[in-house]
Amino acid sequence: MTDFLRRLLATPQGLIGSLVVVLVLFAALTGAWLAPHDPDAMAALARYKAPGGDYLLGTDQYGRDILSRILSGARSTVTMALLATLLGTLLGAVVGTGSAYLGGRWDEAIMRTVDAVMAIPSLLMALLVVSLLGASGANALLAVAIAFMPGMARITRAVALTVRKQDYVSAAVARGEGSLYIVLREMLPNVIAPIVVEMTIRVSFAVMLFATLSFLGLGAQPPAADWGLMVSEARQYLHRSPWILIWPSVVIAITAIGFNLLGDGLRDALNPRT
Amino acid sequence: LAQATPEKGGTLRVAIDQAVSVLHPLLSRVNPEYLAAELLYSSLTRLTVGMQAEPDLATEWNANDTLTEWTFKLRDGLKFHDGSDCTSADVVASFEAILDPKFASPGKNNVGPIEKVEAVDPQTVKFTLSTPYADFPAAVAYNNARIIPASVIAGNFESLRSAANGTGPFKLVSYEPDRLVVFERNPDYYDPARPYVDRVELKVFPDLGAQVSSLMAGDIDLVATVEPNDFMRLEGADGVDTLRAASGQFCNVNFGTDIAPFNDARVRRALALTIDREAMVDFMTEGFGIKGNDTPLNKSYPFFKALPQREADIAEARRLLAEAGFPDGFEAELIASDRPAIRTQLAIALREMAKEAGITINVRTMPHATYLDQVWTKGAFYIGFYNMQPTPDGIFKLLFTSDAAWNETRWNNKAFDALIEEARGILDPVKRTEVYTKAQELMHEDVPSLIPSFFDVLGAKRAWMHDYAIHPRASMFRLDFAWLDANSPTRAA
Amino acid sequence: MPQDQKPVLSVRDYSLGYKVGSDTLSVLKTINLTINRGEILGLVGESGSGKSSMASAIMRYLAPNAIENAGAIHLGATDLRAQTPRQLADLRGSRVSMVFQDPATALNPTLKLGEQLAEVLMRHQGLTSAQAWKAGEERLAHVGLKSPAEMMHRLPHEVSGGEKQRVVIATAFACNPELIIFDEPTTALDVITSRQILDLFAGLQAETGVASLYISHDLALVARTARRVAVLQKGEIVEEGDTVTLFRAPQHPYTRALIGAVPRPDRRLVKADPAPEAAPLVKVRGVSVNYGRKSLLDSLLRRDFTPVVGNRAVTLDIKPGEILGIVGESGSGKSTLAKAMTGLNRFDGLIEFDGKPVRGLSDMGRDYRRDVQIVFQHPDASLNPRQRISEILARPIRLYGGRDGLPRRRQIEEMLERVRLPATYIDRFPHQLSGGEKQRIAIARAFLSNPRLVICDEITSALDVSVQASVIELLMELHQQTGAAYIFITHDINLIRQIAHRIAVMYRGDLIEVVATEAIAAPDRAPYTRELLAAVTPPASLTLTA
Amino acid sequence: MSASYILKRIALIFYTLFIVSLLVFGITQVLPADAAVMMLGENATTEALEALRNSMGLNDPIWMQYLRWIGGVVQGDFGTSLRTGQPVGPALFSALGTSLTLAVFSLTFMLALALPMGVVAAIRRGKATDLFVSFLSYIGVALPEFVTATLAVLFIADWWGILPPAGYVPLSQNPVEGLRHLVLPVVVVSIIMIAHVSRMVRSELVDVLHTDYIRAAHLKGLSRGRILLRHGLRNALLPAITIVALDVGYLLGGVIVVEEIFSIPGIGRALMAAIQARDLPVIQAGVLIMAATYSIVNFAADLIYAWLDKRIQYD
Ligand SMILES: Nc1ncnc2c1ncn2[C@@H]1O[C@H](COP(=O)(O)OP(=O)(O)OP(=O)(O)O)[C@@H](O)[C@H]1O
Numbered sequence A: 001m002t003d004f005l006r007r008l009l010a011t012p013q014g015l016i017g018s019l020v021v022v023l024v025l026f027a028a029l030t031g032a033w034l035a036p037h038d039p040d041a042m043a044a045l046a047r048y049k050a051p052g053g054d055y056l057l058g059t060d061q062y063g064r065d066i067l068s069r070i071l072s073g074a075r076s077t078v079t080m081a082l083l084a085t086l087l088g089t090l091l092g093a094v095v096g097t098g099s100a101y102l103g104g105r106w107d108e109a110i111m112r113t114v115d116a117v118m119a120i121p122s123l124l125m126a127l128l129v130v131s132l133l134g135a136s137g138a139n140a141l142l143a144v145a146i147a148f149m150p151g152m153a154r155i156t157r158a159v160a161l162t163v164r165k166q167d168y169v170s171a172a173v174a175r176g177e178g179s180l181y182i183v184l185r186e187m188l189p190n191v192i193a194p195i196v197v198e199m200t201i202r203v204s205f206a207v208m209l210f211a212t213l214s215f216l217g218l219g220a221q222p223p224a225a226d227w228g229l230m231v232s233e234a235r236q237y238l239h240r241s242p243w244i245l246i247w248p249s250v251v252i253a254i255t256a257i258g259f260n261l262l263g264d265g266l267r268d269a270l271n272p273r274t
Numbered sequence B: 001l002a003q004a005t006p007e008k009g010g011t012l013r014v015a016i017d018q019a020v021s022v023l024h025p026l027l028s029r030v031n032p033e034y035l036a037a038e039l040l041y042s043s044l045t046r047l048t049v050g051m052q053a054e055p056d057l058a059t060e061w062n063a064n065d066t067l068t069e070w071t072f073k074l075r076d077g078l079k080f081h082d083g084s085d086c087t088s089a090d091v092v093a094s095f096e097a098i099l100d101p102k103f104a105s106p107g108k109n110n111v112g113p114i115e116k117v118e119a120v121d122p123q124t125v126k127f128t129l130s131t132p133y134a135d136f137p138a139a140v141a142y143n144n145a146r147i148i149p150a151s152v153i154a155g156n157f158e159s160l161r162s163a164a165n166g167t168g169p170f171k172l173v174s175y176e177p178d179r180l181v182v183f184e185r186n187p188d189y190y191d192p193a194r195p196y197v198d199r200v201e202l203k204v205f206p207d208l209g210a211q212v213s214s215l216m217a218g219d220i221d222l223v224a225t226v227e228p229n230d231f232m233r234l235e236g237a238d239g240v241d242t243l244r245a246a247s248g249q250f251c252n253v254n255f256g257t258d259i260a261p262f263n264d265a266r267v268r269r270a271l272a273l274t275i276d277r278e279a280m281v282d283f284m285t286e287g288f289g290i291k292g293n294d295t296p297l298n299k300s301y302p303f304f305k306a307l308p309q310r311e312a313d314i315a316e317a318r319r320l321l322a323e324a325g326f327p328d329g330f331e332a333e334l335i336a337s338d339r340p341a342i343r344t345q346l347a348i349a350l351r352e353m354a355k356e357a358g359i360t361i362n363v364r365t366m367p368h369a370t371y372l373d374q375v376w377t378k379g380a381f382y383i384g385f386y387n388m389q390p391t392p393d394g395i396f397k398l399l400f401t402s403d404a405a406w407n408e409t410r411w412n413n414k415a416f417d418a419l420i421e422e423a424r425g426i427l428d429p430v431k432r433t434e435v436y437t438k439a440q441e442l443m444h445e446d447v448p449s450l451i452p453s454f455f456d457v458l459g460a461k462r463a464w465m466h467d468y469a470i471h472p473r474a475s476m477f478r479l480d481f482a483w484l485d486a487n488s489p490t491r492a493a
Numbered sequence C: 001m002p003q004d005q006k007p008v009l010s011v012r013d014y015s016l017g018y019k020v021g022s023d024t025l026s027v028l029k030t031i032n033l034t035i036n037r038g039e040i041l042g043l044v045g046e047s048g049s050g051k052s053s054m055a056s057a058i059m060r061y062l063a064p065n066a067i068e069n070a071g072a073i074h075l076g077a078t079d080l081r082a083q084t085p086r087q088l089a090d091l092r093g094s095r096v097s098m099v100f101q102d103p104a105t106a107l108n109p110t111l112k113l114g115e116q117l118a119e120v121l122m123r124h125q126g127l128t129s130a131q132a133w134k135a136g137e138e139r140l141a142h143v144g145l146k147s148p149a150e151m152m153h154r155l156p157h158e159v160s161g162g163e164k165q166r167v168v169i170a171t172a173f174a175c176n177p178e179l180i181i182f183d184e185p186t187t188a189l190d191v192i193t194s195r196q197i198l199d200l201f202a203g204l205q206a207e208t209g210v211a212s213l214y215i216s217h218d219l220a221l222v223a224r225t226a227r228r229v230a231v232l233q234k235g236e237i238v239e240e241g242d243t244v245t246l247f248r249a250p251q252h253p254y255t256r257a258l259i260g261a262v263p264r265p266d267r268r269l270v271k272a273d274p275a276p277e278a279a280p281l282v283k284v285r286g287v288s289v290n291y292g293r294k295s296l297l298d299s300l301l302r303r304d305f306t307p308v309v310g311n312r313a314v315t316l317d318i319k320p321g322e323i324l325g326i327v328g329e330s331g332s333g334k335s336t337l338a339k340a341m342t343g344l345n346r347f348d349g350l351i352e353f354d355g356k357p358v359r360g361l362s363d364m365g366r367d368y369r370r371d372v373q374i375v376f377q378h379p380d381a382s383l384n385p386r387q388r389i390s391e392i393l394a395r396p397i398r399l400y401g402g403r404d405g406l407p408r409r410r411q412i413e414e415m416l417e418r419v420r421l422p423a424t425y426i427d428r429f430p431h432q433l434s435g436g437e438k439q440r441i442a443i444a445r446a447f448l449s450n451p452r453l454v455i456c457d458e459i460t461s462a463l464d465v466s467v468q469a470s471v472i473e474l475l476m477e478l479h480q481q482t483g484a485a486y487i488f489i490t491h492d493i494n495l496i497r498q499i500a501h502r503i504a505v506m507y508r509g510d511l512i513e514v515v516a517t518e519a520i521a522a523p524d525r526a527p528y529t530r531e532l533l534a535a536v537t538p539p540a541s542l543t544l545t546a
Numbered sequence D: 001m002s003a004s005y006i007l008k009r010i011a012l013i014f015y016t017l018f019i020v021s022l023l024v025f026g027i028t029q030v031l032p033a034d035a036a037v038m039m040l041g042e043n044a045t046t047e048a049l050e051a052l053r054n055s056m057g058l059n060d061p062i063w064m065q066y067l068r069w070i071g072g073v074v075q076g077d078f079g080t081s082l083r084t085g086q087p088v089g090p091a092l093f094s095a096l097g098t099s100l101t102l103a104v105f106s107l108t109f110m111l112a113l114a115l116p117m118g119v120v121a122a123i124r125r126g127k128a129t130d131l132f133v134s135f136l137s138y139i140g141v142a143l144p145e146f147v148t149a150t151l152a153v154l155f156i157a158d159w160w161g162i163l164p165p166a167g168y169v170p171l172s173q174n175p176v177e178g179l180r181h182l183v184l185p186v187v188v189v190s191i192i193m194i195a196h197v198s199r200m201v202r203s204e205l206v207d208v209l210h211t212d213y214i215r216a217a218h219l220k221g222l223s224r225g226r227i228l229l230r231h232g233l234r235n236a237l238l239p240a241i242t243i244v245a246l247d248v249g250y251l252l253g254g255v256i257v258v259e260e261i262f263s264i265p266g267i268g269r270a271l272m273a274a275i276q277a278r279d280l281p282v283i284q285a286g287v288l289i290m291a292a293t294y295s296i297v298n299f300a301a302d303l304i305y306a307w308l309d310k311r312i313q314y315d
């Protein structure tokens, strides 16, 4: 493990990515306490303030402190993205490994269906699911998870199939091990690594997708301090005070880049070839 | 402002923020659709910017003494776009169609208490009303009260969804609901001078920012409604005129007065007392509005008399709550649909203000379609949004009487209903004002709905476009008066 | 053939290292080599000894992290180290060329063979495309390809491995270079094909007199091809000399160990034959395996479907304690049979184990699983990289029950000792072991259940000669201790002749014959068996000392 | 590539559309909205609504409604929009045309930039150029389209006034204006794809440049240009074809946002409007058409791939 960490941190991507992600996670955990102001408190006299003074990053259209909103929004934004990715991955992994394990006709039927579902662009899929369930953060989470599912199913299946062909799995089968042991102890640990890489990169994707859903009015709902929502609301006030748009965009970008870098770093660390 | 004589020609390009989903004038429901209908069709009367009824197809009208019978005289030689004559029979058929539940016209409840419509002669129409109604000439100017050919109503009513045949200043050239609707000048319009422009193009810009950018780039000539922030941005822009009219437009918080805890007037009043109205005007309108006093009338309406302004009083609010049995406040879910965004802004601002009095409000937003389906007129606590109506009667009858078309609050106050009914039969402005003031007092006291502020109607146009006055009603445009000067890029060709 | 004494290649005091992290890994140390015109120099050494690095150094195509410390490399009078990249490009392919181990990867999969040959001619001999194409056809004919014109138009995947390697060789010889480097050119090919390629090489070499550096770890092969041999150990040439002398009287202990590790059919490693009258432990009766499955669409359209045949009605017996060798070219169905017997493949037919019939996977109960164990070819792949040795070895004990009274960990440590690994390895992960050590773990895993039949599927082919010898030694020891029967699958006929009681020969899914090991070289063998045997290079020492 | 392979791929397209049709029909059935109310508006009487429901067959069993719908679709009748009362098919297909114009330009632009970027980064792996390209690609995936679109409008259209900020002019009507209006949307949709594709091209090419046959080509003394173009790129770009085709799914999704912001009357906006207005027939048809487009593009990509790379053995 330490060896792995050392390899991860040796690459610039791994290093910067880990740093950023740790920072973002830290903000997600403690942001609500660190916030200097009440993120929801409005101040009629302090609207559209530029950064400086009491308000480090300025204030928004209601006179709310942007820094506090970003900090307290970190929790929901990052957790949502993580949870959605996790859930999508989990669902996808179940379908993918299940399909790979069942094999034969079942595999064919399942994968063709997964392919079919993939023909619906993931944003559109998410839109449909949200409008079905109603616009709210929780439903957006589910929507993103569902939108991620087919892709993840495909990837896990591909990985699971390669793992399944490995001799150590054959050895376990020949030894007469039960399916449960084979799937859980022999296959899963080896399937997980590439999936973790894919997942990490998808987190940034999820952040984008949530933001886009918010823009289309189907994601997090005001007055939530969700970053995507903050950006999409801020578009309207861009000309009064660009800061309202800039700050949340910057944190979104940093988060997305951080997870992307970490994903690339993980990939390199797990695959010594490149 | 140079009072130049109108010049002819050019293409007027207007930005609209929603699709013209419905072209049928009897079925239109949102401002862009009203605009298209107004270009293509005419009504008996229409409202001036001062909210007075003026002749449109009808040149003159009069009523009997009890205000229950109204006779309208049509112009000579009116012709539909297809060349056929427009006569009193078409007017009768149109109004009958509007009133016929089968066709489900949204204007059914807005055109007055019509009992019967008759054609007296080809140019005279007589309306018999069930109750006296002094505002009738303004009511027949309602957006859906357009005159369409009787033959269409008898034949294929739905055909007007994709084609048009009216008596309006413009004819339909092409119709793409989500992109572009094109009109051309109607050479047979009853006023030979008007309209001045050759063509009108309605361009759909779903993104508000794109509208404004396009106006600044000179790609369009008029944005009928702009947001306060865009308005401020446009105020300094070269070659752009901003347009502003005080109005009775408002966003309100509706209580389901039959659902606890909002069935207790003390609770409703307590909530009203938490609102810092000055701040609310700022939050919601960026200052382009005035304070509301929890009644739908303001000084833009005739027969209006101001009541003492309600201001925030947290102590009193807490006292009322305690009296109503909520000494520690209560928790409630406030529902706002997502369009227009101002609904959410009101909800969020109220949430913060109500906190002071210990009331916890959870804001829930939902797509407009879901809101209409599940919450509207049924909910306990939700946000409404209304254009200014032509008359006080219009707004009261639309929202607050027991028989209101959209009885959002189920307030159903008999005394109030009687006052509104009484006012309908009064011609004397002083007396009418008195009655409406009493009605306002009832509302102000009982607070079926919170009306914290009114918004001005804001718009913007290129300086090369002239004689366009923004209408307080926001759903009226009168583009047949507008003209383009030689600086307009579309005049050059 | 007269030998021109002016060296074509001379390497003087050459050293090479690779930068790994902040350290430098020294790979070649003060190497001195010369090759004269018409001469073949064999370069042998175990894996990682630096053979390929030497080839790259000569070709001036070094990894970016390579560090050259000292020394000179001359091709004729040209100082290769002093050449600019442009000059080098002119040299490569025209004055010096190279043949790689695997023809499948050395050819661009999306370009026609003809183009890949013709481009060298165009580049170095200034031919036009049409001329080069014609010349290419001649070259192909020269390397013994049947229809060269047609061959020129084929893509690599449309021809066999042997044909590919012929194309590669034709390309290497195309511009009549002074020096050709062969880096294990036959390892990827099966016995018979590699034999043909070697003959082709010998012929061409004699004809053109090109100087060659022939790299291999197969001593027997080098002994046949090269007149002179250099032995490389950990980057140093420990011994160099005339092939005959070197093999007859190796000076350096490393050379001796290398030669000693070469399997020699005459030196049998199994003692007694199993009791001939004993009832067979396993009876394989008409076992067939087909690969592939009719797809849904095919069955919907009622289309015919021809499956890939893995095994066609294989029948054989194995007696208790017997070592049965299975040989045959790649793809002949050896592994398929092994997999069928261990329940990894569906099969038709009957397997009788110790009198109990097994008709399919469901008949393979716990007892069968315990009694029949398999060891795979690639030690890297057969051990789960995410499990410690302790977990890997604990499984058979948990599944089949170990010896009572002894803690499981203790049993594992004992087993480690039996396969001659330190007990401290118990907490390691597979990647912390060498290839040979990993294979020992795999063997330990198989023997933990006290099996009665162990199937070894080419278990030594991924290992170095010397490591291979020690693994074989271990296997023989375990055989004596436990008396388990083995099925030993291999390509190495010399090896199998050392250890098997009987040898089964397979060809394209069919079992050709099963013969006693002594009788494998008898003249009345099946034609394919004879062909196979003839292709085998007998161990150098044998031919040379006899 | 055999006829049976093609047949199989076509069967797969139909299967895909079947599954998608089931899915979207299912979703629209449970959407919280009543088609009859949508059509008649909130003022309609109960009787009128009931009559409409009957005439639209909304009271039939679900499977019958599905069969009726799919039957219509097969005959090219996608139903009538609840919102506009117009037939769905023609409106959506013209919107699809608009979106495809945008998509084709975006793909072209994306490839024109992403390919050279990836190639240069691969050749100069580890050098400053490579880092710069990586940096660009990280930036590219860092912001949602609606932000990049907003910024593009702000800087390029509002401040510099070079390009129109929004709107759409059909190319057939006025090619010059049409192209001018396409520039910003095309750039915005392409950004994320450029990042993705250039990274992919880079890693594919890096892999290829490490193969034995590239080494062999070097050792044959071939020129760097020939090695890169003839041996390297060809093999690196082939897999890119299928991946780019998969990106079309992303493109179709991204188009929704871009069309919304730039007021382009494409299928994305039509769908968005339909979703907001609960215009069920349009949602159904729109999703189906998008899925069909995606499937067909991927089919084409597979065919091209199989045709270019004869190695691939499809079964
Ligand atoms: N680019 C490199 N960086 C670091 N170490 C390397 C590099 N290339 C080779 N090595 C190491 O140098 C040593 C010699 O490698 P080389 O490929 O020359 O061996 P070889 O004798 O050809 O082995 P084999 O018989 O397996 O082909 C090995 O230990 C190898 O791991």
Ligand SMILES: Nc1ncnc2c1ncn2[C@@H]1O[C@H](COP(=O)(O)OP(=O)(O)OP(=O)(O)O)[C@@H](O)[C@H]1O
Pocket: C291, C292, C308, C309, C310, C328, C329, C330, C331, C332, C333, C334, C335, C336, C337
């Ligand atoms: N899973 C599979 N699916 C389809 N065909 C297979 C499969 N495994 C093996 N085959 C085919 O079955 C035949 C026999 O293969 P098998 O692996 O048994 O050969 P082998 O003798 O072990 O060869 P090698 O010496 O290369 O290991 C070959 O033609 C091979 O291509």
Ligand SMILES: [Mg+2]
Pocket: C051, C052, C053, C183
């Ligand atoms: Mg080597």
Ligand SMILES: [Mg+2]
Pocket: C334, C335, C336, C457
């Ligand atoms: Mg095998």
Ligand code: NI
Pocket: B219, D164, D166, D167
């Ligand atoms: Ni334009």
